[in-house]
Amino acid sequence: MNKFAIRLLTLAMLSLTFVAAPYVTMVYAAPDNPPPPDDTKNKKKKKSSEVQGTQQTAFADGYRAAYASIYDRQDYASAIGQLKSLGRDDSAAVANLIGYSYRKLGDYKVSQIWYERALKADPSHVKTWQYYGLWQVEQGNREQAQYHLNRIASLTGTASEEYRSLAAALEKPPGTGLVY
Numbered sequence: 001m002n003k004f005a006i007r008l009l010t011l012a013m014l015s016l017t018f019v020a021a022p023y024v025t026m027v028y029a030a031p032d033n034p035p036p037p038d039d040t041k042n043k044k045k046k047k048s049s050e051v052q053g054t055q056q057t058a059f060a061d062g063y064r065a066a067y068a069s070i071y072d073r074q075d076y077a078s079a080i081g082q083l084k085s086l087g088r089d090d091s092a093a094v095a096n097l098i099g100y101s102y103r104k105l106g107d108y109k110v111s112q113i114w115y116e117r118a119l120k121a122d123p124s125h126v127k128t129w130q131y132y133g134l135w136q137v138e139q140g141n142r143e144q145a146q147y148h149l150n151r152i153a154s155l156t157g158t159a160s161e162e163y164r165s166l167a168a169a170l171e172k173p174p175g176t177g178l179v180y
Helices: 003-027 048-071 076-085 092-104 108-121 126-138 142-156 161-171
Strands: none
Touching (some): 048 076, 108 126
């Protein structure tokens, strides 16, 4: 290869790195992979990559804070407020965590609404199938929980953490209380 072709190839790879960086960063924002922020609400004429990067960072930071409230501090009420303030409670990842928080607070009716909202937003959201399946187990709906387990198996197989968690909950005798 001549020097020009090598330089051109290097420049192309570097450009792809800069274009992909915000999306790769978004994937590692939290284990449940929050969706990117909706930048259609921002009508100002700034550099689009600058605005998008700032919004993604703010959203990812807010999502991580809510995630920590849930899983590190078990502060579910606070997490609900944090998640709703993100303005993306119509996304599966956010709606699922809101549903999970309501479930942990014992408000099963509201929790169910949020789980169904999450699945409407993304019918393939495995974490919602898992958490809603655990909800079903806690409610004594073992046949429905089995349906959720089968959905997880069809989406990720039987080796996934989500599948194993729900399968373990179904193996417990009925009436053992909260499972996760």
